[in-house]
Amino acid sequence: MADPTLTDIADKIDDVGRMLARQSATLGDLAGAGSRTSGPDVPLLVELHALRVDALACAATARSRRERAAFEATAAGLERLLNGRGGRVIVPRAGEPFSSTTMDAVEVVATEDAAQDRTVAVLREPGLQVGGRNVRPARVAVHRHTP
Numbered sequence: 001m002a003d004p005t006l007t008d009i010a011d012k013i014d015d016v017g018r019m020l021a022r023q024s025a026t027l028g029d030l031a032g033a034g035s036r037t038s039g040p041d042v043p044l045l046v047e048l049h050a051l052r053v054d055a056l057a058c059a060a061t062a063r064s065r066r067e068r069a070a071f072e073a074t075a076a077g078l079e080r081l082l083n084g085r086g087g088r089v090i091v092p093r094a095g096e097p098f099s100s101t102t103m104d105a106v107e108v109v110a111t112e113d114a115a116q117d118r119t120v121a122v123l124r125e126p127g128l129q130v131g132g133r134n135v136r137p138a139r140v141a142v143h144r145h146t147p
Contacts, residue, residue, distance in 0.1 A: 006073050009070050009073050009074055010077065013074065013080075013081075016077075016081070017077075017080075020044070020081070024041065039086070039131060040087065040130050040131060041085065042130050044085065045082055045085055045086070045087040045128065045130050045135070046128065046136065048078050048081055048085075048087070049078075049082060049087065049089070049126075049128040049135075049136060051078050052075050052078040052079055052089070053125055053126065055071050055072075055074040055075040055078060056071070056072075056075045058071040059071035082128070086130060087128055087129065087130050087135075088128070088129045088130075089126050089127070089128060090126055090127035090128065090129055090137075090138045091123060091126045091127075092120045092123055092138050093120065094119075094120055094121060094122060094123070095116070095119050095120065096119060096120045097118065097119055097120075098118045098119060098120060098140070098142045101134060102129070102134050102137055102138060103120070103127065103137050103138045103139070104137040104138070104140070105141075106124055106141065107121075107124070107140075107141035107142070108143075109121040109141050109143050109144065110143075110144060111143040111144065111145055111146070112145070113145070114147075116143040117143060117145035118143065119142070119143050120142060121140070121142060121143045122140065122141040123138065123140055124139040124140060124141060125138065125139040126138055127139070
């Protein structure tokens with residue numbers, strides 16, 4: 001049997017998705033068909049991304065498995081909303097080459113291994129891309145070779 005708390009959270013996330021779709025349609029109707037934009041709503045996606053980051057932070061500091069699972073389910077639902085509205089979460093993995101177009105280096109980690117120079121050491125915060133444009137760069141710690 002599914003955890004009632006997780007089921008409630010999943011239902012609420014679905015409700016938020018439906019509400020956002022209705023509100024977007026209503027706003028489009030109010031603005032008029034001739035002025036309707038075909039692109040994603042960037043401010044909305046930025047806010048959804050921030051909520052997802054907050055949910056993941058709560059999951060990382062949760063006191064119980066049940067709370068952690070609830071926050072992770074919320075974050076997953078928010079990511080589905082982001083993807084469904086034209087956004088893409090940028091999550092560089094450790095060892096990937098650093099890319100200044102999609103990442104910000106917020107920390108430098110010394111390494112003696114020359115092969116790790118200028119690669120991602122740790123993801124600090126995921127980024128957000130909308131329509132091929134980097135709206136929020138991923139914040140990462142980067143290896144720097146020090147002989």
